[in-house]
Amino acid sequence: MVAPAALHAVIWIGLPVIAAIWLSFTSYDVLTSPRFVGLRNFRDMLHDSVFKKAVGNTLIYAFFTVPVAMALGLLIALLLNAKIRGRVIFRTAIFLPQVTATIAVALVWLWIYEPRSGLFNTLLSGIGITGPAWLSSTRWAMPAVILVGIWQGIGLKMLIYLAALQNLPRELYEAAAVDGASRTRQFFSLTLPLLRPATFFVFVTSVIGAFQSFDQIYILTNGGPANATTMMTYEIYKSAFREFRMGYACAESLVLFVLLMLLTLTNRRLAGGGRGYR
């Protein structure tokens, strides 16, 4: 009974991984056979200023989107954890960006950022400010992309924090209240430490997600202007399907793979090993 799924995984996951490793040592343009070139692709990468820029941009993007979205997600989860009516309505509104397609919502943001009649500059002109051409400015393109990332990411963080908050032991808070601990004190001495496993889980999975952002770059900026917003995933796509350098693209994809693997392993190590594997 396991055979169909296992066979599928062998063909569409196992074989591709082996092929990616092998191809990363070749020069391959799809039309002619792959030619073995040893470590040349990896050496080339060290001198590829655009790829290095992409690695830097990926880190910047993750560095700004993840903590901001986490802080906002936690704040909203704390608000929603109070005894309030209409929690489902608020939760739905905040989670919607997560379930809708990144392509579709990125197109909406492209329109919001439109310099002449987009929503942002229309609102700004209402208070007498002439907004920039957000996505074609080397200064504003990255912050604009990051804002979309934060907007789309808040919902999931909020959700995981809300689930964790609802599992916190009530007795501890009652004891703390009896001891006269203030709400602020309770938050910093009880809630935050108790949420540490959730925080860690959210952090690692969000960084992994941020490293694999692609659709919004494809729509909003195509990596531009002047590579200001290009990311590792976008460079892999460009090398493979615009420049037809499959071998080089595979080498780039392995660098991404190793980075993500390191993140996952730290997650295992620090989260106390094997979450939920029985």
Added chain:
Amino acid sequence: MAIAEQARISAPRIRRWSGKAILYVVLAVISVAMITPFVWMVLTSLKTQPEIGAAHQALLPRHWVFHNYVDAFHAAPFLTYARNSLIIATSHTLINVVLASMAGYALARLRFRGSQLIFYSFVAALMIPTYTKILPEFLIVRFMPLAGGNNILGQGGTGWLDSWWALIIPGAVTPFSVFLFRQFYLDLPTELEEAARLDGMSEFGIYARIMTPLVKPAVATVALLTFESSWNNFLWPLLVTQRDNLRVIQVGLTVFQTENNTQWAFLMAGTTLATLPMVLLFLVGQRYFVQGFATVGIK
């Protein structure tokens, strides 16, 4: 005396009430900010073209042009794109639920040689990023033997490119679903299974008729998450299809945008069509989405 008493009681109550009010206001402001892009999308889809092009456009449409949707669906075959997405997402959902539940069941309940190894292979497969798999997957599809004019060695033609096979087969089963089903089957008691076995029921019968009806929440979670990620998928269909009649909605939108980059009303009508099914699906199956997303952690 009575007044003083009353004042003492109501001061904290007032503070509590104003606290509640602030809470609702803050939550309302955040929620409105979060759905503003969706509102702007729908409002734009109902405006006239000159209204959108004007330098100082009003937030609300001056004339609500519902006819935009009809015109948009004439300007580009958005309905065909949506139908293609629906066919693919439905196929993915059915295949994934059936094959992943079978695998998850076998790994959880049956003892056979190599089951541990297979399980850990699935766990390892969970960690492979899309962008590492996708290039060789493309090559496998391109060089699929005996397909699309290819010979037995996969040369000479275009393989599965521009076919339903390429759109449906490679992404049909996900290791995450196998993993999730296994966790659910592990929690079931053994008594039912043993009773059925004593009655002479086949192993497949036990899986299909006894155990799977007991893990309906897992079926719902896997089905909804599979449908959602398949409907929202972009890069894979972009890579393997060129023909217009095989395009999915997300790819169709980007093509329309590059070819007609000022027709915002029509484009927003298309994005509304692309997002609405997911909004509805989420409203219906919220509980299962929440559970599934909390388990994966990533989109």
